Amino acid sequence: MLSDVQKEEIRRFAHRITPKSWNVVLRLEDEIKKPCVLNILLSIQGPKSEVFTDHFGNKCYPCESKDGIKYFQNRYGDVFLKSQVKPALGMVSGRMVFKDPTPSGTKCKGKVGKITIKLWPYLGDWKGTLIHELAHVAVYRYNAFKTREYRKKALFKNPWNIDSKTLLIKKTLLREGHHGPAFQRAFSTLAKRAIREFGAEIPADDIFWTTVRYELKQYERRRKY
Numbered sequence: 001m002l003s004d005v006q007k008e009e010i011r012r013f014a015h016r017i018t019p020k021s022w023n024v025v026l027r028l029e030d031e032i033k034k035p036c037v038l039n040i041l042l043s044i045q046g047p048k049s050e051v052f053t054d055h056f057g058n059k060c061y062p063c064e065s066k067d068g069i070k071y072f073q074n075r076y077g078d079v080f081l082k083s084q085v086k087p088a089l090g091m092v093s094g095r096m097v098f099k100d101p102t103p104s105g106t107k108c109k110g111k112v113g114k115i116t117i118k119l120w121p122y123l124g125d126w127k128g129t130l131i132h133e134l135a136h137v138a139v140y141r142y143n144a145f146k147t148r149e150y151r152k153k154a155l156f157k158n159p160w161n162i163d164s165k166t167l168l169i170k171k172t173l174l175r176e177g178h179h180g181p182a183f184q185r186a187f188s189t190l191a192k193r194a195i196r197e198f199g200a201e202i203p204a205d206d207i208f209w210t211t212v213r214y215e216l217k218q219y220e221r222r223r224k225y
């Protein structure tokens, strides 16, 4: 288990590289319920809640056959052995939800948003993982404003039990793909900000440099063709 100091170090990293209106918190009670604030709950996970994915990042569910053989299966029905799946280092959990920060009837522009990022920091490079997940959040937020979908009322069950307006991102994701151009731009912006803010503090042999530079280079190459 991570200490509170270590958790705070992770939160601070995310908070410093994200826009001013983003509020990264470790506890629900630290959320800021003001218009246009995006609260990001950073939920630090342990081995018990590990989530496994296949080579393409699809979630794989643990299964057991009648003979007691344990295996994993993704939603397409593909079957994998334990050695063929890997635990996710991080993920954006659920949808981004928006709600009015003040009781209805008051004149108030802008909504307060919230989303959860789950992180398994002991599994690998948490900094690179966090940048990656925050880039997904940036795309969700960008799409929310672009499509104005969040204005539409939708029935949506959520763990916070609030009457929320939800953003349906599925269509955009299908069109653009999981790591399309908007994601790549967001990743580059966040990664460069992380290097500017923390580059001097991160040791030269830290795995961060390998993972983040690799991912940056991959996206730059893709953009050229």
Ligand SMILES: [Zn+2]
Residues within 6 Å of the ligand: 132, 136, 178, 179
């Ligand atoms: Zn991703």
